Amino acid sequence: KAGVTQTPRYLIKTRGQQVTLSCSPISGHRSVSWYQQTPGQGLQFLFEYFSETQRNKGNFPGRFSGRQFSNSRSEMNVSTLELGDSALYLCASSSTDEQYFGPGTRLTVT
Amino acid sequence: GQSLEQPSEVTAVEGAIVQINCTYQTSGFYGLSWYQQHDGGAPTFLSYNALDGLEETGRFSSFLSRSDSYGYLLLQELQMKDSASYFCAVRDARGSYIPTFGRGTSLIVHP
Numbered sequence: 001k002a003g004v005t006q007t008p009r010y011l012i013k014t015r016g017q018q019v020t021l022s023c024s025p026i027s028g029h030r031s032v033s034w035y036q037q038t039p040g041q042g043l044q045f046l047f048e049y050f051s052e053t054q055r056n057k058g059n060f061p062g063r064f065s066g067r068q069f070s071n072s073r074s075e076m077n078v079s080t081l082e083l084g085d086s087a088l089y090l091c092a093s094s095s096t097d098e099q100y101f102g103p104g105t106r107l108t109v110t
Numbered sequence: 111g112q113s114l115e116q117p118s119e120v121t122a123v124e125g126a127i128v129q130i131n132c133t134y135q136t137s138g139f140y141g142l143s144w145y146q147q148h149d150g151g152a153p154t155f156l157s158y159n160a161l162d163g164l165e166e167t168g169r170f171s172s173f174l175s176r177s178d179s180y181g182y183l184l185l186q187e188l189q190m191k192d193s194a195s196y197f198c199a200v201r202d203a204r205g206s207y208i209p210t211f212g213r214g215t216s217l218i219v220h221p
Contacts (some may be wrong), residue, residue, distance in 0.1 A: 041213075042211055042213035043211035056208050097160075097201075097207070098155045099143075099153075099155060100146075101153045
């Protein structure tokens, strides 16, 4: 089985811009979660999608949004980027108690 | 809400045994997981404990005591490649697969 894939792997944006990140889960997995990872805050949960519906949401501002398509692929969008949004964004897909993470997208905001 | 505490850094020598502790506070408890992450890599699943006791997977073992809200990851016969960050994560009883992660423990293995 192919693993979780994320695109792009690296991204540089400037403050005020918006960005869209993409995640393709493992085939058959319907749950897709997004996390932000920074050195100071660790892994912070953004949101989870299951069968095209947002099932859980973390404590992030409304600038962070996401969606899931019928093929379980997911995108997350960050609008009006801030310097503090620089982080590794990880996507994970799940079928049971185990989460499978993608390689992440390294976003740098300048 | 949920919170997890784990040491920020642990050092050990090759061939030794190391234990990484994790204490948690959560309004509901469904299970404790451990993940390994190498620098620049993605977290990978190591183990999951839903019931009290020890789970062994090769050189790695994980322990849970629900009454003490405590668990640990035990790594035996340490190898240089075990140098990585280790995260404990708690699932509450919401019925989803979303864990809350601790801030991670950086394990440094010296020759």
